[in-house]
Amino acid sequence: MTALPTSLSGKDWAIRTSGLRKSFGKTVALRGIDLTVPEGATYVLVGPNGAGKTTALNIILDLVRADGGQVEALGLDSRRDGPALRAQIGYVPEAQKWECNWMRVATLLAYHGQYFSSWDDEYAARLVKRLEVPLDRRYGKLSKGQARRVQVVLALAHRPPLLVLDEPTDGLDPLARETTLSVLAEHMAEYPTTLLISTHLVHETERLADHMGVLNAGGLRTQVPVSDLQEMLRRYHAQVPEGWSGAGVLDGSVVRRSRNGREIQWTVWGDESMVRASLTESGAAVQDVRALSLEEAAISLLSDEETSHVEA
Amino acid sequence: MDEVRRGRVVGALQPGDLLPSVRQLAADLGVNPNTVKQAYRELEREGVVQMRRGQGTFASDMAVNGAERKRMLREVANRALVDAQRHGAAPEELIDSIREAARSADTEAAG
Known part of the structure; x- marks a missing residue:
């Protein structure tokens, strides 16, 4: 049977990391990840808090040094060409507070714009209006949601070829979230951009994503095109006979299993007709097969395969 | 996609009507523009719409079948x-x- 893929096929990468490792003291944040973001993709990196998402993004931007491994982004070695690379990246950091807290937002925009030759004042003004950013307030006095919107303007207004967004919808109310997604979608339609978005709330970015990587406990469980995920990942609901001996069938392809008496519910990666056939052959009577939303898929992929919801 | 098909069937969309641009629709729905493009392409294959380079996407003049x-x-x-x-x-x-x-x-x- 086919196992869950952990690498993407292709050759034009906006970002490619190999064997990225990082520990903070005794805590292992990343245990050798090979993350690849195709050029032009919208890659959503999913994982629970503490999975290593922010660490991975920070290493890509060369804001944090890795213990081992390499990052190539936009054809540059992030460690050697950090500044040149960051000049081509629009970045929304996870943390809101920084050294510009005392600036009024208008000043902050002007100041930030100085760093980028491609900064577009007119576009920045349009974004400010769309996102209802208060220009005359001090940045440090903004609410979490307002600060996040300022960050989005800062990231987009120089029209970088690569956007790295760390929890971009965090702290936004539903309306602001819709507006932000709309702004991003319009930006993508207008300028060729690669996006790397980290989130622990998949459903918020589901409509933008075309690739998904699942990071858990410092390891990349999978990275796949969303279209493959929709085609290959299914939840199978089946009845099994008393003393069923087929528990080992499809080993390596079962992403998550749960059992309740004679009913099993398995989430399996593979061609549907083949999975059905294998289950039937093992004596299970398949009753229902359904595709999963991106969020359901992410949750399945993040849960521990064997121990999840096993009820005797 | 279903919206456009329905519009065509019930007559809300007349042949030659201009549909929203990819950019507009992506922004309105907050979805990946490539998804919108794909949907338009699929509708074009079905003959429901026509994409004209540099002009936009139009409801096709094929009779509603x-x-x-x-x-x-x-x-x-x-x-x-x-x-x-x-x-x-x-x-x-x-x-x-x-x-x-x-x-x-x-x-x-x-x-």
């Missing part, structure tokens, strides 16, 4: 059937009650 209308009605029927089954009603009962509902809707409209 009966097959498409039939397909849509079939979908409505299937949904109703599934729903009725869930409530333990037989197809015959459903058909009767649809007729009844249509009659009372007519009377109401007349009155």
Whole structure:
């Protein structure tokens, strides 16, 4: 049977990391990840808090040094060409507070714009209006949601070829979230951009994503095109006979299993007709097969395969 | 996609009508522009729309075909059937009650 893929096929990468490792003291944040973001993709990196998402993004931007491994982004070695690379990246950091807290937002925009030759004042003004950013307030006095919107303007207004967004919808109310997604979608339609978005709330970015990587406990469980995920990942609901001996069938392809008496519910990666056939052959009577939303898929992929919801 | 097809069938979209641009629709729905492009391309393959380079996407002037209308009605029927089954009603009962509902809707409209 086919196992869950952990690498993407292709050759034009906006970002490619190999064997990225990082520990903070005794805590292992990343245990050798090979993350690849195709050029032009919208890659959503999913994982629970503490999975290593922010660490991975920070290493890509060369804001944090890795213990081992390499990052190539936009054809540059992030460690050697950090500044040149960051000049081509629009970045929304996870943390809101920084050294510009005392600036009024208008000043902050002007100041930030100085760093980028491609900064577009007119576009920045349009974004400010769309996102209802208060220009005359001090940045440090903004609410979490307002600060996040300022960050989005800062990231987009120089029209970088690569956007790295760390929890971009965090702290936004539903309306602001819709507006932000709309702004991003319009930006993508207008300028060729690669996006790397980290989130622990998949459903918020589901409509933008075309690739998904699942990071858990410092390891990349999978990275796949969303279209493959929709085609290959299914939840199978089946009845099994008393003393069923087929528990080992499809080993390596079962992403998550749960059992309740004679009913099993398995989430399996593979061609549907083949999975059905294998289950039937093992004596299970398949009753229902359904595709999963991106969020359901992410949750399945993040849960521990064997121990999840096993009820005797 | 279904919205555009429906619009075409019920006549809300006339041949030659300009559809929203990819950018506009992506922004309105907050979805990946490539998804919108794909949907338009698929509709073009089905002959529902026509993409003209640099001008936009238009409702195609192909006559609304009966097959498409039939397909849509079939979908409505299937949904109703599934729903009725869930409530333990037989197809015959459903058909009767649809007729009844249509009659009372007519009377109401007349009155």
